[in-house]
Amino acid sequence: MEPRPIAITLLGATGAVGRAVLEVLEDLDVPVGRVRLLATARSAGRDIEFRGGPLKVEAPGAEAFTGCDVAILAAGAEASRQWAPLARAAGCLVVDDSSAFRREAGVPLVVPEVNGAALDGGATLVANPDPMAIALALALNPLHAAAGLARVVVATYQAVSGAGHRGVEQLQREAADLMNGREPAEPGRIRHRIAFNLVPQVGALGADGVAEEEAVIARETRQLLGLPGLAISATAVRVPVFYGHAAAVHAGFDRPIDAEAARQVLRRAPAVKLIDRPEEGVYPMPMLAVNDDAVLVGRVRADAALVNGLALFLTVDNLRKGGPTNLVQLALAMVERRRRG
Ligand SMILES: NC(=O)c1ccc[n+]([C@@H]2O[C@H](COP(=O)([O-])OP(=O)(O)OC[C@H]3O[C@@H](n4cnc5c(N)ncnc54)[C@H](OP(=O)(O)O)[C@@H]3O)[C@@H](O)[C@H]2O)c1
Structure with missing residues (x-):
């Protein structure tokens, strides 16, 4: 029997983690149904390639979680605090990659191969650990x-990708400047010059x-x-x-x-x-x-x-098992448990 497709809402889809989550979904051949991609209003309307076709990025709104099986939140702690309650209210399971809920009682922190049994309690919000x-x-x-x-x-x-796409851009910019004999601009995401340092x-x-x-x-x-x-x-x-x-x-x-x-x-x-x-x-x-x-x-x-x-x-790889792969594994395990009842 074909596995039932999973409806996923991904918050932070334009970021380093969000893009890697989409790659993992493709690489692991996850049976996804409807996928909704959310980022800030700045990115709304952009297209992101997924399984050979473009998907539109939207600004988040409560309706983005309606009908979703699982939401993957990868947009920082503030956005998680704002959207996790709305996602859960819409009946959506939540896997969070931020620090927002990692220390909250009743929110398991899980690596399936290490403490996967922590999911057995039927938690509807699970935190992804630090890479x-x-x-x-x-x-x-x-x-x-x-x-x-x-x-x-x-x-x-x-x-540097651990500091998000801005960390990657900082190293690229500084390395190019130094290799071309230019004084690098003020450091950005990472506090000091990171190229050759x-x-x-x-x-x-x-x-x-x-x-x-x-x-x-x-x-x-x-x-x-x-x-x-x-x-x-x-x-x-x-x-x-x-x-x-x-x-x-x-x-x-x-x-x-x-x-x-x-x-x-x-x-x-x-x-x-x-x-x-x-x-x-x-x-x-x-x-x-x-x-x-x-x-x-x-x-x-x-x-x-x-x-x-x-x-x-x-x-x-902080953008595979160090984060996105673990997020996807947790999302799949939670949906499977809920469907089994
Ligand atoms: N990179 C890593 O190795 C790593 C590892 C573990 C955990 N994490 C965690 O994963 C999360 C994302 O990290 P990242 O490295 O992917 O960061 P990033 O590259 O800076 O991307 C941030 C993403 O979140 C979106 N976003 C930010 N604020 C938002 C808001 N208020 N509403 C909606 N979308 C918002 C951004 O949209 P725009 O593009 O529109 O700005 C972008 O898609 C963070 O919580 C981080 O701590 C990252």
């Missing part, structure tokens, strides 16, 4: 099952000196792994890479686990690809992660600075 938390949870969850995770220290290398701040700094992204990585990784007391600290760095986040991960375990045992575990882990032949120069790099729906993990080795320590390096 780095998704990647860390996918790589660490199977290692935790094998040896008991005790502590994590992580340094991230985050692509590193910026060790992602998000606003808290009073404790921890940047917002660092706090989010720690909180959401604990939440996804179901380990509220996990000792974890992060340093998040914006790097001049267009697509694909990466992280150097140092983890300590309750029980001994050597590098080969860890590789065996990671080979079998869902949504993880072990790429680990360093002697041949084969290891995860952002350029290899682009358009991949898995987290790439490699450079697995003992970490002598930690008790039962392991070090590894991972990369994830």
Whole structure:
């Protein structure tokens, strides 16, 4: 029997995440019915290609959610706070990619391969985690099952597309200016020049000196792994890479686990690809992660600075499994659960 098509409303359709969601729907051959694309009034009337034909972008209004099975919200927290209640009132399930509801009781934060059972409660609003938390949870969850995770220290290398299409444009503009001997214009979306530079701040700094992204990585990784007391600290760095986040991960375990045992575990882990032949120069790099729906993990080795320590390096496409792919998987899982009743 043909699967029943799913009616989708996508808020933020002209953005980095929104466009990637449309690509994922095409690539995964999702049986979509009516698709409505929403962005600001500035973008209303523009055409976006989907499955070989143009679709008109509309400005959001309550009627855009009528008859929709699921709304994917990827337009920032303010827009989510405005439109999620209206979407739900119209009977539409909601998957939200912003920070608006991530800390609200009754709103599960879910990576299907890690804590998919959190959807069983029948939540009608689900939050998509931060891309780095998704990647860390996918790589660490199977290692935790094998040896008991005790502590994590992580340094991230985050692509400019994580700051949306304006982040991408900033790096393009600055790189072109510098290569042509021109002084780059004032930085835009990212606070400092990012071309040929590193910026060790992602998000606003808290009073404790921890940047917002660092706090989010720690909180959401604990939440996804179901380990509220996990000792974890992060340093998040914006790097001049267009697509694909990466992280150097140092983890300590309750029980001994050597590098080969860890590789065996990671080979079998869902949504993880072990790429680990360093002697041949084969290891995860952002350029290899682009358009991949898995987290790439490699450079697995003992970490002598930690008790039962392991070090590894991972990369994830922030515009695939780091966000849009997970959003689409959550949308499909929620619709399926509702239809099953
Ligand atoms: N990029 C990533 O790697 C990533 C990862 C995880 C989560 N996220 C989250 O995903 C969301 C979107 O991020 P992005 O990177 O795609 O940003 P983006 O490239 O700047 O795109 C933002 C999108 O939202 C639309 N929009 C903004 N305000 C709106 C409003 N009030 N009403 C309707 N539409 C509105 C924009 O429309 P116009 O084009 O008309 O301005 C655009 O389509 C954010 O919540 C972000 O935190 C992003």
